[in-house]
Structures are given as C-alpha cells and as structure tokens.
Amino acid sequence: MTVNVGVSAAPARSPWQGRAAEFARTRGSLIALIVLVVAFTAGNPRFVSLQNIHSIADAAAIVAVVAVGQTFVILMGAIDLSVEGVMSVSGVTISLLVANDRNSLDLGLLAIPVVLALGALIGFAAGVANTRLRIPSFMATLGFWAIGLGAATVLFGGSPPIIEQQSFLDIGLGHIFGFTKISYIALAVVLFAWVLQRYTRFGRYAYVIGGDESVARLSGINVDRYKILIFTFSGTMFALASILATSELGVGDANTGTGYLFTAITAVVIGGTLLSGGRGGIMQTLIGSLVIAVIVNGMILVGINPLAQQGIEGAIILLAVALTGWPLRRPLRVIK
Amino acid sequence: MSAAAQLEQTGILPEDAPVLRVEGVTKDFPGVRALDDVTLELRRHEVLGLVGENGAGKSTLLKVLAGVTPSDSGRIVVRGAPATYHNVAGAQRTGIGMVFQDQALIPNVTVAENIMLGAEGGAVRRGLYRWRELNRRAQVQLDKIKARVSPGALTESLSFAERQLVELAKVLGIEERIDAEPIVLLDEPTTVLEREEIETLFAQIERLRTCASVIFVSHRLDEVLGVSDRVYVMRDGKCVAELDPKTSDVHELHLIMVGRGLSESYYQEAEQREPEPAEPRLSVQGLTLPRHYENVSFDVLPGEVMGIAGVQGSGREDVCRTLFGALAQKSGQILLDGRPARLASPAEAVQAGIGYVPADRRSEGIIGQMSVAENMTLAHIWRVLRGLVIDRGAEDRLAREWIDRLAIKVPSHRAQAGNLSGGNQQKLSLAKWLVSDRLKVLVLDHPTRGLDVGAKAEVYALVRQLSDRGLAMVLLSDTLEETIALSHRIIVMKDGEIVDRLDAPASAKPTQVAVVEKMV
Numbered sequence: 001m002t003v004n005v006g007v008s009a010a011p012a013r014s015p016w017q018g019r020a021a022e023f024a025r026t027r028g029s030l031i032a033l034i035v036l037v038v039a040f041t042a043g044n045p046r047f048v049s050l051q052n053i054h055s056i057a058d059a060a061a062i063v064a065v066v067a068v069g070q071t072f073v074i075l076m077g078a079i080d081l082s083v084e085g086v087m088s089v090s091g092v093t094i095s096l097l098v099a100n101d102r103n104s105l106d107l108g109l110l111a112i113p114v115v116l117a118l119g120a121l122i123g124f125a126a127g128v129a130n131t132r133l134r135i136p137s138f139m140a141t142l143g144f145w146a147i148g149l150g151a152a153t154v155l156f157g158g159s160p161p162i163i164e165q166q167s168f169l170d171i172g173l174g175h176i177f178g179f180t181k182i183s184y185i186a187l188a189v190v191l192f193a194w195v196l197q198r199y200t201r202f203g204r205y206a207y208v209i210g211g212d213e214s215v216a217r218l219s220g221i222n223v224d225r226y227k228i229l230i231f232t233f234s235g236t237m238f239a240l241a242s243i244l245a246t247s248e249l250g251v252g253d254a255n256t257g258t259g260y261l262f263t264a265i266t267a268v269v270i271g272g273t274l275l276s277g278g279r280g281g282i283m284q285t286l287i288g289s290l291v292i293a294v295i296v297n298g299m300i301l302v303g304i305n306p307l308a309q310q311g312i313e314g315a316i317i318l319l320a321v322a323l324t325g326w327p328l329r330r331p332l333r334v335i336k
Numbered sequence: 337m338s339a340a341a342q343l344e345q346t347g348i349l350p351e352d353a354p355v356l357r358v359e360g361v362t363k364d365f366p367g368v369r370a371l372d373d374v375t376l377e378l379r380r381h382e383v384l385g386l387v388g389e390n391g392a393g394k395s396t397l398l399k400v401l402a403g404v405t406p407s408d409s410g411r412i413v414v415r416g417a418p419a420t421y422h423n424v425a426g427a428q429r430t431g432i433g434m435v436f437q438d439q440a441l442i443p444n445v446t447v448a449e450n451i452m453l454g455a456e457g458g459a460v461r462r463g464l465y466r467w468r469e470l471n472r473r474a475q476v477q478l479d480k481i482k483a484r485v486s487p488g489a490l491t492e493s494l495s496f497a498e499r500q501l502v503e504l505a506k507v508l509g510i511e512e513r514i515d516a517e518p519i520v521l522l523d524e525p526t527t528v529l530e531r532e533e534i535e536t537l538f539a540q541i542e543r544l545r546t547c548a549s550v551i552f553v554s555h556r557l558d559e560v561l562g563v564s565d566r567v568y569v570m571r572d573g574k575c576v577a578e579l580d581p582k583t584s585d586v587h588e589l590h591l592i593m594v595g596r597g598l599s600e601s602y603y604q605e606a607e608q609r610e611p612e613p614a615e616p617r618l619s620v621q622g623l624t625l626p627r628h629y630e631n632v633s634f635d636v637l638p639g640e641v642m643g644i645a646g647v648q649g650s651g652r653e654d655v656c657r658t659l660f661g662a663l664a665q666k667s668g669q670i671l672l673d674g675r676p677a678r679l680a681s682p683a684e685a686v687q688a689g690i691g692y693v694p695a696d697r698r699s700e701g702i703i704g705q706m707s708v709a710e711n712m713t714l715a716h717i718w719r720v721l722r723g724l725v726i727d728r729g730a731e732d733r734l735a736r737e738w739i740d741r742l743a744i745k746v747p748s749h750r751a752q753a754g755n756l757s758g759g760n761q762q763k764l765s766l767a768k769w770l771v772s773d774r775l776k777v778l779v780l781d782h783p784t785r786g787l788d789v790g791a792k793a794e795v796y797a798l799v800r801q802l803s804d805r806g807l808a809m810v811l812l813s814d815t816l817e818e819t820i821a822l823s824h825r826i827i828v829m830k831d832g833e834i835v836d837r838l839d840a841p842a843s844a845k846p847t848q849v850a851v852v853e854k855m856v
Binding site for chain 2: 198199200201202204207208210211212215216217218219220221278279
C-alpha cells in the first residue's frame with residue numbers, strides 16, 4: 001500500500017513531473033495494453049483475429065465483474081479478500097437451487113436473485129464487522145473468505161452437483177455476434193458501475209472516504225453506512241461472477257473462486273487505482289482486466305511453455321505495476 | 337427584555353443581541369483542565385479575536401463550539417436558544433461552521449463536491465448527482481468571497497491559499513441551509529501562509545464581516561489587532577481579558593498572555609558568539625536543480641547559524657531538502673569538513689552527520705506512538721546497540737541524560753511522545769539528532785512553528801547552546817524577526833537564486849526592511 005507523507009515531505013515537483021506521474025497512473029495501463037497487443041500480434045498475427053478477440057473478451061469478463069466490486073472497496077482505501085469464499089459458496093448454492101441431480105428444489109432462474117442476495121448478505125456482514133466491530137477490512141474479509149469456503153465445502157458434500165437447468169446453462173454457453181453472453185453481461189456491469197462511480201452518492205463517497213475519511217466524518221457524512229453499502233455491493237458482484245462462472249462450468253464447485261482474488265486485485269492495481277484509496281476508477285479497472293486477459297491469451301498464442309506461464313504471468317504483472325508507478329517514485333514516499 | 341424573551345415574542349432577534357453566547361463552559365482532559373468556566377459572547381457581524389499561548393484552550397474552545405468535542409459542563413446559546421448539538425453536522429444545522437487548522441478538504445474530488453460535502457441537498461436526488469446544480473450551488477458560495485476558483489477543479493490542483501478560500505466557501509454554505517447568517521470559526525489559518533497569502537486571507541475576513549460573525553484564533557498578534565473588533569485573551573483554559581484593539585498593542589497582549597512581557601533577551605542575542613575563523617563545516621558549491629534552485633553556494637562555519645530568507649517558491653525549502661538527501665541536485669556539490677559528501681538519501685545524510693528538524697514535527701519529527709526514549713535513539717540506534725540487541729538500560733540512561741540537558745517536561749522517559757506538548761515534542765525532535773556525537777550540521781526547518789512564546793524562547797536558548805558546541809546550523813524560519821535574531825549570517829533567496837548575503841552579528845543586526853527589500 002502506498003501512503004503519501006505530509007505536504008512538506010514531498011519535494012516540490014515541477015508541473016511537468018506532476019503531469020507525467022498523473023498521466024502514467026491514469027493512462028499507463030492503456031499504453032501497456034496497446035504495447036502488449038502490438039507485441040503479441042507481431043509474435044502471432046492470429047492474435048488480432050476476430051475469434052481470438054472473442055476469447056479475450058470472454059476471459060476478461062468474469063475477472064472484470066469481480067474487479068468492479070473490488071474497485072469501490074479499494075477506492076475507499078479498504079480491501080476485500082472474501083472474493084474466493086463468496087464465489088465458492090455462491091457457486092455451490094446456485095447449482096443446488098436450479099434444477100440439478102442432487103435435490104428437487106428447482107427454483108429455476110429465480111435462484112439468481114437469491115444467490116445475489118446471499119453475496120450481498122456476506123458483503124453486508126463483512127461491512128458490519130469492519131465498521132461496527134472495528135476489524136480492519138483486511139482481517140474481516142479474510143475471515144469471510146474462510147467462512148464462505150467452509151460453507152461451500154459443507155454444501156458441496158464430496159461430489160459436484162450437476163446442473164440440469166438448460167436456461168441457466170445457456171447464460172454460460174450462449175453467444176451473440178460471436179461474443180459470449182457473459183461478455184455482454186460484464187460490459188453491462190462495467191457501464192452500470194461507471195454510472196455509480198460518476199453520478200451517485202455511493203460512488204462519489206467512495207472517493208471521499210478514500211480521500212480523507214476523517215474529513216468525511218467531520219462533514220457529517222455517515223461514513224459507516226457507505227462503507228457497509230460498498231462491501232454489500234462488492235459481495236453482490238462476487239456472487240454474480242460466481243453465477244457466471246458456474247453457468248459456464250455446468251457443475252457446482254467449491255473451487256469456483258480459486259485464483260480470482262489475485263487476478264482481480266491485480267486488474268485493479270494495473271488499471272492505476274491506488275491501494276491507498278481515493279484515486280482510480282472503473283474504466284481503468286476494465287483496462288486492467290483486459291491487460292491480464294491479453295497477457296494470458298498472448299502467451300498461449302506465441303507458444304510459451306504452458307508450465308512456465310503462471311510464473312511468467314506473475315513476472316509480467318510485477319513489471320507492469322512497477323512501470324505504471326515509476327514516475328510516482330520519490331525518496332520519501334512511503335510504500336507499505 | 338432579554339434577547340430570548342424578545343425572540344419568543346417577536347420571532348426576530350434584536351440587532352445588537354449576541355448571536356453566540358458561551359456560558360461557563362468547562363472541559364477536562366485527563367490530567368488537564370483545557371477549558372475552565374469560559375464565558376464569552378459574539379455579536380452579529382463581529383470579528384472576535386481569540387489569542388493565547390499554546391495550550392491556553394483556544395483550539396479546544398473552537399472544537400467545542402464546532403461540535404467536534406463535547407463540553408463537560410456549561411452551555412452554548414445560539415441566537416437566543418440553547419444549543420443541543422453534539423456533532424459537527426448538528427453544529428452546522430445550528431449555523432456554526434469551522435475552518436480547521438489542518439485543512440479539512442478531500443484532495444481527490446472537485447471543489448464543488450468539497451463545498452457541498454454532506455449537504456448536497458437538492459443537488460443530489462435519490463442518490464443521483466446533478467452536477468450542473470452542484471456546481472451552480474458551489475459557485476454561489478465562491479461568489480460570496482469573490483474567490484476565483486472553478487467549482488469543477490480538482491481540489492488538490494489548487495494552491496494552499498486557494499484551498500483556504502474553498503474552506504471558507506464551504507463554511508459559508510451553512511447560510512442557505514439554515515436560512516441564517518453563519519458563525520464562522522477560524523483556527524489559526526495563517527500559520528503556514530506567506531505574507532501575500534496572509535493579506536488575501538485578512539481581506540477575506542473583512543469580507544466575511546458583511547455576511548457572517550467570526551471567531552478568529554491566531555498567533556499573529558499584530559494581525560489579530562488589525563482585523564478584530566474585540567479580542568479575548570485566554571490563559572490556562574480561562575478567558576483572562578477582553579480588550580479593545582484600538583487601545584491595545586502587541587506588547588500588552590504579550591504581557592497578558594504569558595503574565596510577563598517580551599524582554600530584549602527574548603532571542604538571547606547577548607548569548608550570540610561570533611564563530612572563530614575556521615574551515616567551513618558545511619560548504620555548498622554551485623548547487624543547481626533546474627526549476628527549483630540555481631547555482632546556490634554558501635559556507636557555514638562551526639558554531640554558525642546560517643539563516644535563509646525567502647518567500648514561498650524562492651527555493652530555500654528545496655535547498656534544505658537537498659542538504660538532507662530528500663531531493664537530489666542536478667549539479668554542484670556539498671562538502672562536509674572539506675570532503676565531498678554523497679547525500680542521495682536521508683539515510684546517507686544521517687550517516688554523514690546531518691540532522692533535520694522538520695517543520696511538521698508531528699508527522700515527520702517524532703513517532704507519536706513510540707516512547708520518548710525510543711524516539712531519541714531512532715536515528716542513531718547504534719548508540720545503544722549491544723551486538724544485535726538494544727540495550728534498554730543504555731537507552732534509558734541516554735534518554736534521561738538528554739531529558740535533563742534539554743529540560744524536556746515528561747512524566748517519564750517511557751511516556752508516549754505523542755502526548756507531549758508541542759514545545760516538548762520539538763525538543764525531543766532536536767534531541768533525536770543531538771544524541772549523536774557525529775552530528776556536524778543541523779537543518780532547522782521552521783523550528784518554532786506553532787510553538788507558544790515560552791516554548792519558542794527555550795528553542796532559541798537551545799540554538800545558542802548548540803552554536804557554542806560548534807554545530808553548523810541552517811535555519812528556515814516563519815518570521816524574519818526570528819531569522820535575523822538567531823542567525824550569524826543571512827542569505828536571501830529569490831526565484832531559486834541567492835540575491836543577497838548579509839552579516840548579522842549580535843552588535844549590528846540588519847533591519848527587517850533591509851531583508852524584505854531583497855526578498856520580493
């Protein structure tokens with residue numbers, strides 16, 4: 001996490017330096033995306049084929065939904081580590097509520113709002129733990145990760161419930177103009193979140209709380225209320241991501257969420273949203289999600305050894321974050 | 337007929353009735369009575385000056401009035417009706433708004449959002465922002481003080497003075513919300529402003545007089561006398577005097593504030609000894625960093641205090657940061673005792689024997705949660721290391737020695753540093769460097785900022801002692817008076833360059849006018 005120390009510690013910087021830093025933070029990820037696309041296309045022209053673009057969009061979609069939820073939390077200076085727990089319990093729950101081979105509940109598509117409400121409830125509880133029990137968000141959401149995973153394991157009961165609801169499976173398998181339905185849903189989520197960020201009190205107060213929480217309190221804002229709302233929203237987004245992933249998978253799995261925490265936070269940070277809060281936004285998170293999808297997809301297309309891909313992915317991500325933050329470096333800038 | 341009775345009968349307040357009455361307000365903090373039966377009143381369209389030493393209770397009184405801190409007893413009567421609020425929002429609904437000492441604005445949102453924060457009213461409908469309406473309403477507030485700031489601008493892109501205007505505009509917004517003229521509390525807003533910005537601010541206070549009633553707290557006594565209609569003096573949590581500025585002067589205020597007057601020996605100029613001719617301890621040669629400072633050269637002898645005068649943007653702050661390794665120069669070099677020193681980071685500067693006493697001691701000088709002893713050995717932990725472990729006994733002895741030598745007032749050397757008063761924190765942040773026997777150069781960045789008269793005098797005495805010890809010092813100060821009195825020599829910087837060099841021996845101090853002429 002980065003913290004800017006008091007005004008007098010920050011050396012006076014020329015306007016040019018300030019602009020360069022701001023440019024790198026807000027546009028660096030876009031430039032990185034363009035550079036990556038050009039590089040991978042040079043390595044394999046098929047990278048920019050329509051078919052491959054469809055698959056990149058699909059790969060970025062679910063990450064983007066998780067990252068959208070995470071963005072508001074990080075904007076207000078907190079973090080939500082419950083991603084994988086919420087996704088796991090949501091994934092198993094939805095498979096047990098639609099038509100499946102395990103029980104005869106069969107709520108049909110009504111199961112979707114029920115599971116979204118479950119995600120919202122977990123987020124709400126994490127928000128209450130954070131604001132009322134005064135547990136740091138890092139620890140509170142870590143707890144709900146474990147609780148979610150534990151509940152999923154119990155519900156899972158050893159073998160995956162197989163989903164028999166065709167209308168639900170259609171969400172994951174259907175295409176419109178070549179793009180998966182999931183890509184469109186993710187795009188709609190991003191646009192909705194952008195409106196939230198730009199035009200609603202919910203979104204603006206995420207910036208305000210991340211900018212200076214004590215000032216927000218002194219201005220008579222019910223900070224706790226907005227924090228709880230933001231965690232509720234992130235929990236809902238994680239549940240939505242899990243519903244989309246499960247509809248693709250066709251079975252309920254306690255491991256549905258595995259890997260999404262790292263990827264989503266990386267997407268947010270690469271996008272240029274600062275972990276210290278207050279700066280960044282949804283559109284940058286969208287670009288961050290695309291950068292990661294492009295890296296993963298491009299490595300396959302240019303024929304990098306699959307066994308080495310995960311390690312290389314990690315290295316490229318560190319490099320991207322370091323480059324994005326390069327102009328922000330100052331001798332007395334505190335990084336935690 | 338009492339104001340309250342008249343209000344009840346007619347629904348309007350008589351013109352000369354106080355808009356605010358504080359009646360017997362008392363506030364205790366653990367171990368100290370911050371406010372002791374304070375009674376005062378504020379009249380309509382009045383600017384009320386509130387002065388006193390640090391710890392006299394001024395800030396606490398404002399915080400009680402603004403709803404930040406509850407009082408223990410007594411009552412506050414606003415426009416004839418007893419106030420019942422117990423938080424900032426409640427105080428604002430009653431019509432009281434405060435401009436805080438450390439600017440209370442959100443840096444990463446727009447000016448309009450800050451001005452309307454928490455009180456967006458019709459500019460936000462069902463949670464949805466109507467930006468045009470929000471900007472329009474913010475503009476109304478900015479217009480009241482004729483501030484030329486765009487409501488759509490990002491707050492952090494503004495200068496300090498512009499942000500001050502935004503704060504004022506934010507407080508003035510109370511007027512529309514409660515349909516009455518606001519009571520504005522201004523807490524020491526001038527401490528870090530440069531001369532020109534101070535003048536702008538005082539012009540704003542004049543303007544406020546027409547649309548609000550103001551309580552104004554400041555350490556700048558001459559300015560308080562200039563702008564106020566009445567002045568209350570506080571001491572030890574009590575209001576000890578009410579003065580008419582027309583018939584009072586700064587000297588009289590000093591007398592009442594401290595119970596003693598400022599004598600000739602305030603700066604201990606008689607203690608100033610001229611350094612022996614010697615090799616310079618610190619030699620700065622042709623230091624250049626484009627856009628910050630250009631070709632800066634000066635020598636400081638052992639035992640000499642070199643004052644650097646200059647306005648904001650003169651580059652003097654950046655030169656000091658370079659001396660301490662926090663900002664790298666493009667060209668030129670720094671010599672310590674004749675040898676070139678590599679100062680690429682603060683850690684290397686400390687190694688080389690340079691200490692830095694920062695202006696903002698709370699965030700940069702001391703670590704509040706750590707003990708006095710731990711703070712003292714922070715920069716020179718090797719003094720108390722035995723192998724790889726800290727020798728607590730040695731640390732204790734060292735801490736006790738310096739607590740005695742600097743007369744730091746602490747309950748124990750294991751007390752939390754954050755609980756000390758400002759003056760004692762500043763001594764501690766000095767002690768942090770003095771414990772080192774390698775210390776050659778001390779950079780004093782506004783060493784008395786925010787300190788009261790008594791604590792300042794102690795810092796001056798310390799500077800004299802350190803000078804006798806052969807330390808070379810570089811001084812940046814808030815006031816010219818202080819710079820001239822403490823320094824042996826003064827360099828004047830303007831637009832990044834040295835424009836003048838003056839000698840300031842105890843016997844022939846230059847006048848302030850002589851220095852100011854070169855600064856601007």
